[in-house]
Amino acid sequence: MTAVELLLALLALLDFASGLKLTMLRVPSQKLRSSDVTLKCFYDLQNGTLYSVQWYKDNSVFYRFVPADTPSGQMFPLPGVTVDLKGSNDNQVILRLLDLDSSGTYRCEVSSEAPEFLTEVAEAHMNVMALPKDPPKITGLRQKYNEGDPINLNCTSAPSKPLAVLYWFINGNQVDNFDISQRRIIPTGKDSKDGPFLTQYRSVTDEEGLEYVTLGLRLAAKKKFFNNLLHTMKIRCTSSMGVLMWHVDLSTHIHAVSAASLTSCFLQTVWLLSAFSYLFAHKFCANLL
Numbered sequence: 618m619t620a621v622e623l624l625l626a627l628l629a630l631l632d633f634a635s636g637l638k639l640t641m642l643r644v645p646s647q648k649l650r651s652s653d654v655t656l657k658c659f660y661d662l663q664n665g666t667l668y669s670v671q672w673y674k675d676n677s678v679f680y681r682f683v684p685a686d687t688p689s690g691q692m693f694p695l696p697g698v699t700v701d702l703k704g705s706n707d708n709q710v711i712l713r714l715l716d717l718d719s720s721g722t723y724r725c726e727v728s729s730e731a732p733e734f735l736t737e738v739a740e741a742h743m744n745v746m747a748l749p750k751d752p753p754k755i756t757g758l759r760q761k762y763n764e765g766d767p768i769n770l771n772c773t774s775a776p777s778k779p780l781a782v783l784y785w786f787i788n789g790n791q792v793d794n795f796d797i798s799q800r801r802i803i804p805t806g807k808d809s810k811d812g813p814f815l816t817q818y819r820s821v822t823d824e825e826g827l828e829y830v831t832l833g834l835r836l837a838a839k840k841k842f843f844n845n846l847l848h849t850m851k852i853r854c855t856s857s858m859g860v861l862m863w864h865v866d867l868s869t870h871i872h873a874v875s876a877a878s879l880t881s882c883f884l885q886t887v888w889l890l891s892a893f894s895y896l897f898a899h900k901f902c903a904n905l906l
């Protein structure tokens with residue numbers, strides 16, 4: 618046997634050993650709660666015969682396809698996993714109405730018939746998110762302050778999964794040193810007793826498993842924070858989940874001028890990244906007036 622023949626023989630052996638190949642696994646990494654998902658698993662049997670395709674979530678089987686069985690497709694109930702049997706087959710499984718407990722590691726396992734008895738697996742993680750149903754809420758804001766009064770506010774996110782991140786803006790400038798908007802940033806007032814100061818409270822998990830959090834903002838009602846002409850300070854709180862954002866805008870005044878013509882609610886139609894945020898902000902605002 619020449620070296621080349623030996624190499625070819627080895628390659629043939631290797632080829633036989635990997636006679637079954639998983640060619641594609643598609644499990645989306647992020648899905649929204651209440652949506653459906655189609656998980657895909659494609660394989661190449663070469664010249665073998667399919668024995669079964671099995672799907673697992675976190676090591677528990679929830680769907681099995683065996684061509685020799687009648688019916689071929691069978692499901693096994695698991696929390697958060699509702700299989701659409703009609704739409705599922707040896708290449709895909711459809712899950713309906715995803716919930717928070719649908720998050721997990723999904724594995725596809727393909728096995729071939731005798732005489733090969735080969736098994737190939739692939740797995741991927743899917744996270745199910747729940748968006749907040751409302752914009753964040755600002756509490757503690759008065760319509761008017763006297764110069765030097767303490768302004769003590771809280772912004773609380775609506776429950777979501779994962780937890781939303783909160784940001785405060787004063788007159789369009791973000792408070793603190795994160796940079797999500799590339800606007801001017803107001804450093805927290807470490808060297809000024811007027812603030813602004815931020816207080817991050819601990820997040821809370823509700824009975825549904827959703828999380829919310831409060832971010833406090835404290836400052837003194839000093840003229841430097843108010844618009845000279847209108848004696849107005851615009852306050853915004855934004856909650857963010859990745860590229861999705863929701864915000865609420867309010868404004869307040871410092872005592873000096875009759876503010877009868879000004880409303881307690883100020884809406885800016887700017888950078889509405891989420892189509893819903895305007896509706897939410899508008900709804901919130903209308904409730905206030």
Ligand SMILES: *[C@@H]1O[C@H](CO)[C@@H](O)[C@H](O)[C@H]1NC(C)=O
Pocket residue numbers: 632664
């Ligand atoms: C299976 O494939 C190998 C090479 O890929 C070939 O030599 C063999 O004859 C095939 N067997 C059958 C039953 O088709």
Ligand SMILES: *[C@@H]1O[C@H](CO)[C@@H](O)[C@H](O)[C@H]1NC(C)=O
Pocket residue numbers: 756757769770771818831833
């Ligand atoms: C802000 O929220 C925190 C945590 O819930 C609470 O302890 C605090 O009293 C609140 N402050 C104001 C001004 O509402």
